[in-house]
Amino acid sequence: MFSTSKKIFFLFFVVFVFSSVALAQDFSSPSFTVTNPVMFPGGYSTSPSFSLSGVMSQIAIGTSTAASQNLFGGFLYFPYVTTPTVSTTPGDGQVSLTWTSADAGLGWAVSGYTVGRSTISGGPYTYTNVGNVLSNTVTSLTNNTTYYFVIRVIDGLGNFIATSTQVSSTPVASTPPPSGGGGGGGGGGGGSSDTGVTFSGRAYPLSRVSILKDGQLALSTIAGPDSKFKASVMGLDEADYSFSLYSEDINKIRSSLFTFPVFITSGVTTEISGIFIAPTIAVDKSEVKRGDTINIFGQSSPESEIMININSEPEYFVKKQSDGDGVYLLTFDSALLELGKHTAKSKASVSGEVSSFSSTAGFIVGTKNVAYGPENCPVKADLNADCRINLVDFSIAAFWYRRTLSDTFKIIEASKLNGDNKIDLVDFSIMAYHWTG
Amino acid sequence: MKTIFSYRIFIIFFFTLGFYPGILSAASVYFDTSEKVFDQGGTFLLDVFVDTKNESINAVEGKIIFPGNILELEGIRDGGSVINFWIKKPVKSSLGGVEFSGITPGGFVGRNKKLFSLVFKVLNSGQASISVLDGVFLKNDGSGSRTSTEVYPFVLDVSDEQSSVTFSKLEDSFPPEDFEPMIGQNVDIFDNKYFIVFSTQDKISGIDKYEVKEGYLGRYLTAESPHLLSNQSLNKKIFVRAVDLRGNTRVAVVVPDNYKRWYEHYFLFGIILIVIVAFGWIKRSWLRSVQ
Numbered sequence: 009m010f011s012t013s014k015k016i017f018f019l020f021f022v023v024f025v026f027s028s029v030a031l032a033q034d035f036s037s038p039s040f041t042v043t044n045p046v047m048f049p050g051g052y053s054t055s056p057s058f059s060l061s062g063v064m065s066q067i068a069i070g071t072s073t074a075a076s077q078n079l080f081g082g083f084l085y086f087p088y089v090t091t092p093t094v095s096t097t098p099g100d101g102q103v104s105l106t107w108t109s110a111d112a113g114l115g116w117a118v119s120g121y122t123v124g125r126s127t128i129s130g131g132p133y134t135y136t137n138v139g140n141v142l143s144n145t146v147t148s149l150t151n152n153t154t155y156y157f158v159i160r161v162i163d164g165l166g167n168f169i170a171t172s173t174q175v176s177s178t179p180v181a182s183t184p185p186p187s188g189g190g191g192g193g194g195g196g197g198g199g200s201s202d203t204g205v206t207f208s209g210r211a212y213p214l215s216r217v218s219i220l221k222d223g224q225l226a227l228s229t230i231a232g233p234d235s236k237f238k239a240s241v242m243g244l245d246e247a248d249y250s251f252s253l254y255s256e257d258i259n260k261i262r263s264s265l266f267t268f269p270v271f272i273t274s275g276v277t278t279e280i281s282g283i284f285i286a287p288t289i290a291v292d293k294s295e296v297k298r299g300d301t302i303n304i305f306g307q308s309s310p311e312s313e314i315m316i317n318i319n320s321e322p323e324y325f326v327k328k329q330s331d332g333d334g335v336y337l338l339t340f341d342s343a344l345l346e347l348g349k350h351t352a353k354s355k356a357s358v359s360g361e362v363s364s365f366s367s368t369a370g371f372i373v374g375t376k377n378v379a380y381g382p383e384n385c386p387v388k389a390d391l392n393a394d395c396r397i398n399l400v401d402f403s404i405a406a407f408w409y410r411r412t413l414s415d416t417f418k419i420i421e422a423s424k425l426n427g428d429n430k431i432d433l434v435d436f437s438i439m440a441y442h443w444t445g
Numbered sequence: 446m447k448t449i450f451s452y453r454i455f456i457i458f459f460f461t462l463g464f465y466p467g468i469l470s471a472a473s474v475y476f477d478t479s480e481k482v483f484d485q486g487g488t489f490l491l492d493v494f495v496d497t498k499n500e501s502i503n504a505v506e507g508k509i510i511f512p513g514n515i516l517e518l519e520g521i522r523d524g525g526s527v528i529n530f531w532i533k534k535p536v537k538s539s540l541g542g543v544e545f546s547g548i549t550p551g552g553f554v555g556r557n558k559k560l561f562s563l564v565f566k567v568l569n570s571g572q573a574s575i576s577v578l579d580g581v582f583l584k585n586d587g588s589g590s591r592t593s594t595e596v597y598p599f600v601l602d603v604s605d606e607q608s609s610v611t612f613s614k615l616e617d618s619f620p621p622e623d624f625e626p627m628i629g630q631n632v633d634i635f636d637n638k639y640f641i642v643f644s645t646q647d648k649i650s651g652i653d654k655y656e657v658k659e660g661y662l663g664r665y666l667t668a669e670s671p672h673l674l675s676n677q678s679l680n681k682k683i684f685v686r687a688v689d690l691r692g693n694t695r696v697a698v699v700v701p702d703n704y705k706r707w708y709e710h711y712f713l714f715g716i717i718l719i720v721i722v723a724f725g726w727i728k729r730s731w732l733r734s735v736q
Contacts, residue, residue, distance in 0.1 A: 109499060109554060142555065222646055223529035223550040224624065245619055247648030248525055252551040267501075267551030269527075367587065388587070392631050400629040402530055402548075403642040403671035407634045409532055417633040426589065433581055436532055436548045437504035437589035443550030 087115035088315065088355065089170040091362045092159045093209070093266075095280040096177035097273055101151055103177040106143040108268060110161040111364060114325075116169050124158040129174065133158060154178045173282035173361055203274050204242030209283025210235045210361070211255035211263075212307045212334050217285070218445060220252040220265075224399070225445040231255070235309040235334055246274035253283060254444065257307035258333070261288040264367040265443060284363040287314060287336070287354045291371045295378040296342045302371060304338040304352050312358035319351045319368070330356070345373045389442040391424055397444045405431050405439060472497050472582045472592050474507070474560075476575060476599035483601045484608030488519060488566045491575065491599065495527070496556040500584060500592050503553070506533070506546030507580035509563065513541045515573040515603060520564035522615070522690060524651035527558040530644055535561050542578070552585030561651070567603050575599040617649040617691040626685045626699050629671065640671040641699065643685045650690035658684040679703040 092107035105123060112118045120140040124133030133156075138144045149155060154176055161170040211217045211231040218228045221241060231237040241251070252267045263285050270278055287308035296302040304316055311329065314336045318324040324344065330336040336354075351368040371380075391401040408431040413421060418429055425435040473496045480489040493509065495502070505528065511518070521535050521543060528547035535545035543563065563575075576598035584590045624645035630637060643655060656665040657672055660681035674683070679701035687695045 220550065222622065224644075245622075245648055248527075250527070250529065250549060250551070250553065265551035267553070269553060269555070391633075392629065398627070399530070399642045399644055399670075400627055400631075402644075403629065403640070404631055404634055406532055407671060414633060420633065433504050433506050433532070433546055433583060434589035436546075437583040437585070438587060440503035440548040440550045440552070441585055441587040441589075445550070 088113055089116050089118065089161055089362060090355070090364050091170045091282060091284065091360070092121070092161065092172045093268060093280060093282045093284070094157065094159050094172050094175045095205075095268070095270060095278055096157065096175050097271070097276055097278045098177045098179045099145075099273070099276075100182040101149050101179055102145055102147045103149060103155060103157070103179055104143070104145045105157060105159070105175075106270070107159045107172065109142055110170055112161070112163070112169065116163055118161055118169075119164045119166075120162045122160045122162060122168075124160060126156045127153060129156050129176070131156070131158075135160065137162070149179045151179050151181050170362065171360060175279060175281040177279065201242055202277060203246065203272060204240055204244050205249075205251065205270055205272060205278045205280060206238065206240040207251070207253065207280050207283060208236070208238040209281065209285065210309045210358070210363075211237055211285045212257050212288070213310060215255045215257060215307075217253060217255045220254075220443070220445040222250055223252070223443060223445060226251075240277070242277070244272045246272055248272075251280075252443070252445070253285060255285050257288040258335070259288075259290065259307075261290050261306065262444065263288055264364070265441075266364070282361060284309075284356070284361050286363045286366040287330075287356045289316075289352060289354050289366045289369045290380070291352065291369045292380055293371060293377055294380045295372040295374045295376060297375060297377045298345070298347060298373050299341075299343045300377060301339045302342050304340055304354075304369065306336060306354060306366065307334045308336065308354075308356035308363070309358050310334045312356040314354050314356050316352060316354045317365070318345070319353070320345050342373050347373050387424075389424055389439040391420055397439060397442050401439060402436075405435055471595045472500060472502060473595040473597060474577050474580055475597040478599075483567050483603045484606040485567055485570055485603060487608035488564060490522075491563045491565060493560045493563065493577075494556075495558045495560060495582070497554050497558065497582075499554060501552035501554050501586075502582050502592065503550065503585035504546075504548045504583040504589065505560065505581065506544075508538070508545070508578045509535075509543040509575065510578050511542070511565070511575040512571075512573045515567070515569050515571050516575070517566040517568050518543065518563060519566050520690075521561060522564070522651040523561040524615075524617070524647050524649045524690070525559055526561050526646070526651070527553050528560060529646070567608070570603045570605045572600065572602050575601075615650050615691070617647070617689060617693060619647075619649060620693040620695040621645045621647040621652060621687040621689050623695065624685075624687065624697050626670075626683070626697050628674070628679065628683075628699060628701060634671065635673045639674045639677055639679060641674055641683060641685065642670045643672075643687075643697065644670060645687050645695065645697075647687070647689040647693075650693075653688050653690045653692075656686040656688065658686070680705065 089110050089112035092110050094105060094107045097104040110118045120137065122135040122137045123144050123146065124135045125146055126133045156174050156176050158174050159172040160168045163169045207219060213231065213233050213235045215231050216228055217231055217237045219226050219239060219241060226241045227239060229237055229239040248271050250267060250269050252265045254263045254265050256262050266283060266285055268280055272278060288306040290305060292303040308314060308330050310332050314328045314330055316326045316328060316338050326338055328336045328338050349370060349372055351370045353365045353368045355365045356363045389397045389401060391404045408417060413429060421427060425438055475494050476491050477494060478489055478491045518537050523535060527549060529549045531547040533544055533546040535543050538544050577596045580594045580596055582592050582594050584592050622645045624643060626641050626643035628639055628641050630639050655668050657668040658665045659676045665686055680703040682704060683699040685697045
């Protein structure tokens with residue numbers, strides 16, 4: 009009735025579509041390993057004070073919660089999700105909200121967001137599911153009334169897995185744009201003094217926070233002893249802007265860039281709250297003799313929980329607590345790691361806020377110990393060795409773009425870029441990643 | 446045989462999509478215009494967009510291609526682009542396409558991220574496809590990893606009708622964004638001589654050109670960054686003028702380290718003092734001779 013080819017086709021089709029792929033994966037931590045784990049499909053149970061999420065495979069990890077405790081299921085992996093950073097732009101009877109995408113992993117997956125709103129600081133909030141989007145305009149609001157908003161992140165089961173910090177905004181009746189003013193020609197100008205953006209969030213205690221506007225340094229500020237900062241960039245025009253923030257810790261190690269696109273509305277100050285700059289990270293040895301310890305350290309917000317991920321095969325996840333200055337230290341036994349190259353990265357959480365991952369610190373597990381030199385300047389992309397990666401470095405690279413490199417510049421390209429003896433888009437991408445403005 | 450071949454393609458398709466989900470989440474490039482009808486003689490604006498599919502992208506390059514017998518490129522606008530620094534600003538190449546490459550420090554994520562806009566004039570009837578060739582999108586991951594790319598060409602059918610409709614010129618009365626040029630010196634370029642670098646954006650029409658003037662009495666000359674300075678003594682102010690496509694300008698002034706303000710020219714003060722003393726002495730001598 010059916011030809012052999014058709015049978016083969018349908019066999020492939022049925023197997024592919026109606027079966028799940030089973031991936032064997034071992035789970036380990038510095039103190040134990042679970043080999044070939046098996047978990048049975050579970051249900052989802054709730055009561056007024058307790059909920060239990062089941063799991064469908066060893067990859068998925070459920071979270072059980074109650075008012076006084078959290079129970080993390082799975083094999084002692086730490087599921088994570090970053091909290092969104094939220095911007096508010098007030099309008100006439102409305103507030104426009106945009107937020108950064110929540111990054112989840114190790115058992116959690118983001119499926120959407122809800123917008124919570126209240127006229128009372130701290131809630132209770134009225135939630136609206138807006139789907140898997142990164143912006144929403146809340147309408148039918150009363151002008152001159154302050155509203156408070158939070159963004160909640162939803163997983164595939166509809167559970168809330170993260171909540172942003174609360175932001176507030178006061179809608180105002182629109183005013184006609186100022187008439188006259190000429191326009192055109194001439195320098196000077198710029199936007200009005202009340203058009204701009206205000207940033208607030210966490211960095212490191214007493215650290216310098218730099219804010220870049222479209223890749224160029226707009227201003228710097230100093231965070232307080234509690235690591236919190238607030239700064240404004242005003243005088244902007246109505247347009248799309250890309251703002252990036254970074255901070256430097258007590259060892260002058262720079263954080264990864266936190267970038268946020270914003271549409272600035274004329275006559276309005278947009279608020280971006282809940283920024284949590286990722287921790288810094290460094291290692292004390294560029295090569296560690298297998299069996300010896302390596303120190304992995306950095307700085308974040310004071311008294312925050314630091315999750316350090318050592319990217320190896322298998323991966324290791326370790327939690328540490330930062331001290332009152334935000335400094336954390338992990339002394340890690342390299343005997344657990346294979347010989348070869350490894351990287352470490354970290355993220356921080358405090359008061360329900362979770363940062364994104366830091367940049368990575370690389371090291372080698374080998375046969376000898378090699379101390380890491382003091383690296384106050386960025387290793388990568390700083391072509392003119394002025395400890396900054398900015399338009400000057402970009403221009404030097406642009407000068408050599410698709411040209412044959414000189415012998416002296418070949419050495420710089422090898423040490424500061426990707427070492428392929430040419431300047432192309434990959435080198436510029438590396439530069440954009442390490443940019444300081 | 447043909448049927449079996451189709452099944453094989455189907456199976457390969459399923460396996461490819463199933464085991465390499467990255468292909469499903471490839472960054473996509475697409476076009477959009479407000480025009481619905483394309484008649485001969487008319488012009489239209491076409492925006493070039495990127496959807497990063499939740500991937501952070503920090504570097505892009507590619508080449509826009511279109512049939513030159515049907516469409517003529519009248520202009521390129523990079524106003525409001527998601528790209529902060531152009532390595533190769535989108536310009537019409539000698540072979541007819543539009544090459545571009547640029548970066549955004551920190552990367553960008555999301556849909557409808559505009560790269561630039563193209564203004565086309567419709568020359569002849571027929572079907573035209575506008576697409577991207579050799580599109581490269583690199584992740585903001587510190588190593589420049591390439592992300593897969595999907596291109597959705599823009600296909601338009603040009604009727605035999607004649608049109609006098611032209612795309613209205615964009616209103617732009619705002620100057621380019623404020624910017625801070627920097628003086629640099631590096632052994633690897635310009636024989637270690639001083640140069641100046643500059644870049645800014647114009648949020649509406651886009652940057653047309655830059656001009657550099659050295660000293661108050663100098664003349665503005667069109668320049669590209671990096672620009673070799675003619676005054677290597679660095680004792681004159683440097684003026685960099687950014688001009689947008691509507692002629693609005695923004696001037697940034699750089700004061701070099703060796704620049705001296707008028708009151709710091711002690712030699713000048715010395716001459717003035719000598720002149721005053723000499724004038725006084727001559728006047729005194731003249732008065733004595735008169736008396």
